[in-house]
Amino acid sequence: MFADCALNQNPTPAELACIAGDSAKSYAAFVGKEARVAMLSHSTMGSAKHADVTKVVEAVKIAKEKYPEIKLDGEIQLDAAIVKEVGELKAPTSPVAGKANCLVFPDIDAGNIGYKLVQRFGKAEAFGPVLQGIAKPVNDLSRGCSANDIVAVVAMTAVQAHVMGK
Secondary structure: OEEOOOOOOOOOHHHHHHHHHHHHHHHHHHHOOOOEEEEEOOOOOOOOOOHHHHHHHHHHHHHHHHOOOOEEEEEEOHHHHHOHHHHHHHOOOOOOOOOOOEEEOOOHHHHHHHHHHHHHHOOOOOOOOEOOOOOOOOEOOOOOOOHHHHHHHHHHHHHHHHHHOO
């Protein structure tokens, strides 16, 4: 799962923390497995200093306090989040390094570019955007979506409705 790829332009640390929590819950509902959330950055565990890194570090702190039951870590680079050997090298004490299945991008630019790279170059199926953190299930479709994408988003919306009891 990739978040946020379509809605929040430049989320605050508190908003990123909520995105992480909502994404972990959505991942569990859609996939039926425990989420391992990576809060992505161009830095891994203090390897760089920048205001953008600080934002992610603050988001991780908030998310860990708000959602202690979720396996979550960051700030972490994408390669360290999803490649076991890189994760062991760059973040050996992280509970998600090399095993992340839920990626929280620091802003909409990174998220949107990331998901479209995977979709177009990796030939992966991309479903969504899936809207989270609202009272009722509502989702959106990319203008470039296919008929299969529409069917998948309808199915995902049905899962959300079931989980939400609506």
